[in-house]
Amino acid sequence: xxxxxxxxxxxxxxxxxxxxxxxxxxxxxxxxxxxxxxxxxxxxxxxxxxxxxxxxxxxxxxxxxxxxxxxxxxxxxxxxxxxxxxxxxxxxxxxxxxxxxxxxxxxxxxxxxxxxxxxxxxxxxxxxxxxxxxxxxxxxxxxxxxxxxxxxxxxxxxxxxxxxxxxxxxxxxxxxxxxxxxxxxxxxxxxxxxxxxxxxxxxxxxxxxxxxxxxxxxxxxxxxxxxxxxxxxxxxxxxxxxxxxxxxxxxxxxxxxxxxxxxxxxxxxxxxxxxxxxxxxxxxxxxxxxxxxxxxxxxxxxxxxxxxxxxxxxxxxxxxxxxxxxxxxxxxxxxxxxxxxxxxxxxxxxxxxxxxxxxxxxxxxxxxxxxxxxxxxxxxxxxxxxxxxxxxxxxxxxxxxxxxxxxxxxxxxxxxxxxxxxxxxxxxxxxxxxxxxxxxxxxxxxxxxxxxxxxxxxxxxxxxxxxxxxxxxxxxxxxxxxxxxxxxxxxxxxxxxxxxxxxxxxxxxxxxxxxxxxxxxxxxxxxxxxxxxxx
Ligand SMILES: [Cu+2]
Numbered sequence: 001x002x003x004x005x006x007x008x009x010x011x012x013x014x015x016x017x018x019x020x021x022x023x024x025x026x027x028x029x030x031x032x033x034x035x036x037x038x039x040x041x042x043x044x045x046x047x048x049x050x051x052x053x054x055x056x057x058x059x060x061x062x063x064x065x066x067x068x069x070x071x072x073x074x075x076x077x078x079x080x081x082x083x084x085x086x087x088x089x090x091x092x093x094x095x096x097x098x099x100x101x102x103x104x105x106x107x108x109x110x111x112x113x114x115x116x117x118x119x120x121x122x123x124x125x126x127x128x129x130x131x132x133x134x135x136x137x138x139x140x141x142x143x144x145x146x147x148x149x150x151x152x153x154x155x156x157x158x159x160x161x162x163x164x165x166x167x168x169x170x171x172x173x174x175x176x177x178x179x180x181x182x183x184x185x186x187x188x189x190x191x192x193x194x195x196x197x198x199x200x201x202x203x204x205x206x207x208x209x210x211x212x213x214x215x216x217x218x219x220x221x222x223x224x225x226x227x228x229x230x231x232x233x234x235x236x237x238x239x240x241x242x243x244x245x246x247x248x249x250x251x252x253x254x255x256x257x258x259x260x261x262x263x264x265x266x267x268x269x270x271x272x273x274x275x276x277x278x279x280x281x282x283x284x285x286x287x288x289x290x291x292x293x294x295x296x297x298x299x300x301x302x303x304x305x306x307x308x309x310x311x312x313x314x315x316x317x318x319x320x321x322x323x324x325x326x327x328x329x330x331x332x333x334x335x336x337x338x339x340x341x342x343x344x345x346x347x348x349x350x351x352x353x354x355x356x357x358x359x360x361x362x363x364x365x366x367x368x369x370x371x372x373x374x375x376x377x378x379x380x381x382x383x384x385x386x387x388x389x390x391x392x393x394x395x396x397x398x399x400x401x402x403x404x405x406x407x408x409x410x411x412x413x414x415x416x417x418x419x420x421x422x423x424x425x426x427x428x429x430x431x432x433x434x435x436x437x438x439x440x441x442x443x444x445x446x447x448x449x450x451x452x453x454x455x456x457x458x459x460x461x462x463x464x465x466x467x468x469x470x471x472x473x474x475x476x477x478x479x480x481x482x483x484x485x486x487x488x489x490x491x492x493x494x495x496x497x498x499x500x501x502x503x504x505x506x507x508x509x510x511x512x513x514x515x516x517x518x519x520x521x522x523x524x525x526x527x528x529x530x531x532x533x534x535x
Pocket of ligand 1: 397398399400464465466469470474
């Protein structure tokens with residue numbers, strides 16, 4: 001399966017300009033300065049870290065790509081809702097065909113939102129969009145983009161991941177951590193001046209672990225989550241799951257008589273405890289004065305953000321749902337004992353025809369989910385309806401679930417085995433603006449309820465942002481308002497040319513037919529909950 005490559009939006013109107021980036025996507029052989037063997041990874045212009053992209057709201061991002069890889073690639077601007085530009089969302093076989101090896105392609109993306117993009121083999125970089133009218137003002141900014149770096153390529157690790165062999169160990173060669181592109185052991189100091197206010201942008205470009213950020217004896221005031229401004233919420237630690245972004249404001253101490261430490265911890269209670277790997281703590285200095293002593297804290301705080309209690313800054317009370325969709329993220333097996341992931345036991349497989357083209361070319365059949373194939377888990381949405389997703393993770397894996405093209409309201413959280421509802425945690429349904437975000441972490445054994453408005457005609461993925469799980473099939477599609485799509489989505493010829501260059505059809509159903517014939521569409525067995533080899 002192909003994995004979409006990413007760019008992470010850390011969001012935040014001045015004079016609109018064209019921000020032009022020229023990216024030659026190349027292989028780079030590196031260990032990124034970590035104590036591990038080199039591997040073939042992906043860089044830009046032969047270099048790493050990748051360039052950080054910065055722009056203002058109202059600008060147009062012009063991303064000129066040359067693909068020097070031996071396989072197709074694409075760029076997904078994580079956090080950008082691509083209103084009217086669905087074909088630039090960068091999901092191969094969903095809303096484009098990918099960029100053929102050796103060819104050029106230009107993404108032209110109007111930036112209408114502010115905020116803070118990705119992938120396993122290294123094609124991921126922060127993307128910061130500033131809003132000059134941001135109500136939260138800071139004297140200076142710092143950015144911490146944290147990623148796990150594995151000595152194996154995705155191609156090498158994937159067979160281990162699905163292997164029926166109980167001795168196959170995906171953690172045999174554990175990852176290191178990179179902070180802002182460099183080894184976590186090389187943390188840079190943050191210089192604080194007394195009384196000043198700092199905005200710290202935290203971006204998770206992790207493929208698997210969680211990470212946490214804390215500063216000794218300093219409060220963190222959360223003001224933005226996944227590019228949406230929030231009402232301020234004071235915490236002592238921020239936890240981020242893969243693909244999540246958070247901005248905090250930190251007010252410096254009134255005097256410079258102490259220095260402090262900040263802590264970045266990579267961990268996951270679902271991961272094996274490997275000393276120095278899971279968890280690993282990287283300490284950096286918050287420096288007020290060369291002469292001041294270092295404040296020593298007894299412990300480093302840890303814990304999730306209480307998202308249910310948080311509100312978005314703009315008033316937007318809980319939506320009333322028109323359409324409720326139950327999506328159980330379930331691990332399971334096929335007959336030979338290999339291990340895959342699914343929503344509702346349907347493992348995602350790319351259709352032969354990218355779904356955007358099926359939606360645009362099949363007439364009334366575009367309203368029938370089977371048009372997109374038996375393995376895409378497609379749901380057709382009506383324009384403007386409120387969609388509620390019941391996101392379950394009943395099995396033993398956690399999932400950061402990311403919806404493209406939208407932000408959703410967080411309505412409820414709880415435990416999947418809590419039949420009494422005693423531990424149900426639900427937001428006030430009136431006079432309260434539920435937190436809006438685009439990536440929700442659903443730990444093992446828990447569920448979350450989220451709602452969004454289907455007002456962005458297009459074809460959008462909803463998937464787990466743990467690259468492994470997505471690779472194993474934890475992905476699905478919303479086919480949003482196909483009739484309206486035909487009015488607002490005009491696919492540029494350059495997108496179609498990339499399909500032609502790769503021999504990918506641009507019309508018909510998932511099997512490339514115009515009738516009810518799906519025989520050629522990719523198929524995959526429904527997963528079995530129990531391992532047939534251990535029966
Ligand atoms: Cu997952």
